[in-house]
Amino acid sequence: MSVDPDHRTAFITGLRRLATFLEANPEVPVPRYSTTIGYCAERTADAEMCAEIDRIAALCGTKIDSGALAHDHYLTALHFGPVRYEAFAILADARARHEAFSTYHGCVIPDHTAVSTA
Structure with a gap:
């Protein structure tokens, strides 16, 4: 994993600016x-993607989310109240399923029926 230090700095600065803005403007909803x-x-x-997520989990002091494995996502997360940082890898089987599903895009057109809101 290569890290662009300028992008990292800009990202962190953006988060801080957002937090400062929201704190100064309590009427703006979150x-x-x-x-x-x-x-x-x-x-x-x-294996390489999982190793990267394992490395990030070690840095964060978190575990791999075993529930995400059922969907072939390798994930770890760290919570800051209602804000969550997650690092994940979408494994080959999940990507293959998504690609197979996507091959139907545009081939089946559902009937459109008006739904009454009355």
């Missing part, structure tokens, strides 16, 4: 539910 900032591992071999 999300009602949690917010996730996600880092997706660069696509490579599954």
